[in-house]
Amino acid sequence: MNENPLAALAALSGVLIAASIALIFFYVPTDADQGFSQRIFYIHVPVALTAYACFGWGAWKALRHLWKREPGADLESYVAIHQGVIFGVLTLATGSLWAKISWGHWWLWSESQLVLFLVLFLFYGAYFMLRYSVEPGPARANMCAVYALFGVVLIPISFLAIRLANQLIHPVVFTLQGPQMAGSMFLTFCVSLAAMLTLAATLFHIELAGKRIDSRLRELRELLA
Amino acid sequence: MILGITAAEKYVAAAYGIVFLVVLVYVLIIALKLGRLDRELDELTGVVRERREAEEELREEVPVG
Numbered sequence: 001m002n003e004n005p006l007a008a009l010a011a012l013s014g015v016l017i018a019a020s021i022a023l024i025f026f027y028v029p030t031d032a033d034q035g036f037s038q039r040i041f042y043i044h045v046p047v048a049l050t051a052y053a054c055f056g057w058g059a060w061k062a063l064r065h066l067w068k069r070e071p072g073a074d075l076e077s078y079v080a081i082h083q084g085v086i087f088g089v090l091t092l093a094t095g096s097l098w099a100k101i102s103w104g105h106w107w108l109w110s111e112s113q114l115v116l117f118l119v120l121f122l123f124y125g126a127y128f129m130l131r132y133s134v135e136p137g138p139a140r141a142n143m144c145a146v147y148a149l150f151g152v153v154l155i156p157i158s159f160l161a162i163r164l165a166n167q168l169i170h171p172v173v174f175t176l177q178g179p180q181m182a183g184s185m186f187l188t189f190c191v192s193l194a195a196m197l198t199l200a201a202t203l204f205h206i207e208l209a210g211k212r213i214d215s216r217l218r219e220l221r222e223l224l225a
Numbered sequence: 226m227i228l229g230i231t232a233a234e235k236y237v238a239a240a241y242g243i244v245f246l247v248v249l250v251y252v253l254i255i256a257l258k259l260g261r262l263d264r265e266l267d268e269l270t271g272v273v274r275e276r277r278e279a280e281e282e283l284r285e286e287v288p289v290g
Contacts, residue, residue: 021241035233036231036233036234036237037233037236037237039237040236040237040240043240043241043244044240047244086247086251089247090243090244090247093240093243093247094240094243094244097236097239097240097243098236098240100236101232101233101236199248203248203251203255206255207255210255210258210259210262213262214258214262217262217265217266217269220269221265221269224269224272224273224276
């Protein structure tokens with residue numbers, strides 16, 4: 001395991017995913033208010049928090065690139081944002097399904113939490129347009145890092161929007177008084193969150209390794225030309 | 226309710242299915258990319274091998290003394 005930490009991380013991710021699926025469908029009680037559809041909560045919220053974590057990690061790496069000129073930080077920031085966008089797509093898709101069964105609508109423009117998450121998602125979606133419209137090099141790395149840092153400001157706004165808004169269609173379960181749910185539900189949620197975070201970390205390292213090999217092969221090709 | 230499956234169960238299955246499908250597609254894309262990198266590495270190894278063989282042939286042709 002020490003020789004191949006990525007394999008260990010992938011195995012941990014697999015175990016946690018299996019555990020979370022078992023807990024969600026065989027352990028956690030059905031919610032009295034929403035019924036069976038509340039089980040979407042255990043995938044939707046961890047996926048959304050993982051998207052935030054990926055964007056946050058991308059911004060942190062962007063800061064390291066600008067501040068410390070850390071080698072490879074630009075690539076790590078790019079891969080983290082790519083992961084964030086993938087988890088963002090999943091957040092929007094699972095959220096829409098949950099909204100349809102719970103509220104009767106696929107999307108509600110009046111809900112600031114939904115709209116702000118969409119803004120955050122589109123902002124980071126545009127990151128790729130910026131990245132692929134500029135020639136690779138230090139200028140592109142700097143521009144992308146600044147852009148990634150701007151986007152991170154939207155994360156706390158998106159997270160707090162639901163708590164600051166007056167309309168409370170979107171449920172709030174994590175308050176200053178702690179999680180507003182039964183202990184078994186909170187345990188299931190924590191395992192699901194850990195599963196999503198380890199899955200994201202595994203995919204991040206796999207994609208990063210692929211990008212690094214690609215970059216070295218390009219370098220080797222240039223040397224041999 | 227169709228075949229004993231409620232609407233809520235269908236939506237829950239769809240939500241989990243989408244996550245599974247997206248991760249599967251992502252892994253497939255990564256696998257295709259790794260295949261491409263493997264082919265490129267093979268190609269570059271071939272180029273290096275050909276160059277080395279050419280160098281060795283040239284070395285053999287040089288008259289001694």
